Amino acid sequence: xxxxxxxxxxxxxxxFLPAQGQSFTTEINEPLQQTTRELISQAHLISPERKEKxxxxxxxxxxxxxxxxxxxxxxxxxxxSRRSHITDTWFQYALIYYGISGYNSFSGGLEATAFxxxxxxxxxxxxxxxxxxxxxxxxxVSVSPGHYPVWHxxxxxxxHPVNPKSNFVAVMVCSDADQSCPVVDGASxxxxxxxxxxxxxxxxxxxxxxxDETVELIGREILFMIGYLKNQxxxxxxxxx
Numbered sequence: 466x467x468x469x470x471x472x473x474x475x476x477x478x479x480x481f482l483p484a485q486g487q488s489f490t491t492e493i494n495e496p497l498q499q500t501t502r503e504l505i506s507q508a509h510l511i512s513p514e515r516k517e518k519x520x521x522x523x524x525x526x527x528x529x530x531x532x533x534x535x536x537x538x539x540x541x542x543x544x545x546s547r548r549s550h551i552t553d554t555w556f557q558y559a560l561i562y563y564g565i566s567g568y569n570s571f572s573g574g575l576e577a578t579a580f581x582x583x584x585x586x587x588x589x590x591x592x593x594x595x596x597x598x599x600x601x602x603x604x605x606v607s608v609s610p611g612h613y614p615v616w617h618x619x620x621x622x623x624x625h626p627v628n629p630k631s632n633f634v635a636v637m638v639c640s641d642a643d644q645s646c647p648v649v650d651g652a653s654x655x656x657x658x659x660x661x662x663x664x665x666x667x668x669x670x671x672x673x674x675x676x677d678e679t680v681e682l683i684g685r686e687i688l689f690m691i692g693y694l695k696n697q698x699x700x701x702x703x704x705x706x
Contacts, residue, residue, distance in 0.1 A: 492611030497592025504685040519690040537569045537633035545574030545620040547584040548638045548660050555684045559691035573623025579603040587676035
């Protein structure tokens with residue numbers, strides 16, 4: 466794992482912003498580049514029903530982008546420990562990979578626990594760089610596709626002050642949160658995009674395999690969705706000429 470410099474302590478979400486007068490170039494780790502290429506090539510593994518949901522969400526993101534300078538996505542699961550962080554990470558990365566600006570990404574849970582070490586490890590195996598204090602109960606975890614940008618993530622409830630209160634779409638990534646939280650105050654829309662919870666395989670021989678499968682599944686779908694969004698943005702721009 467490459468060591469990371471934490472440039473902004475206390476930032477819990479969003480893209481890292483360099484200090485005034487500094488400029489940085491996005492760098493993607495080679496293992497993550499390889500993972501990305503593989504996942505994009507596996508779009509055929511996504512079911513037609515699932516693609517329909519992803520396209521629906523992407524179309525909504527496009528519609529909102531046309532109406533505002535910036536728009537936010539808030540990914541919600543029960544504990545903000547695994548799926549919401551994984552989805553948030555892939556969403557932020559996919560925007561960079563496809564060169565899309567104007568969107569911000571956040572995550573939260575119905576309750577706060579901690580960004581689970583098994584989920585962190587799976588993201589690292591996929592090629593992301595990570596750094597956090599293992600002695601802290603609910604640490605701020607620095608995640609990056611390389612050295613820059615760095616996203617700082619910590620488990621928190623979805624109503625936490627750092628999360629948006631308006632101008633955002635709520636994406637429910639677990640069925641429990643979807644059922645327990647039928648209304649997300651302030652959200653302009655609410656989408657259900659559930660994933661199975663890998664926590665049921667914690668401390669079993671299948672643990673790493675199931676977490677890797679979850680990271681790959683979410684990455685495959687988010688890359689497909691943002692790739693579709695990119696194409697629609699290009700079409701939209703061409704139509705204005």
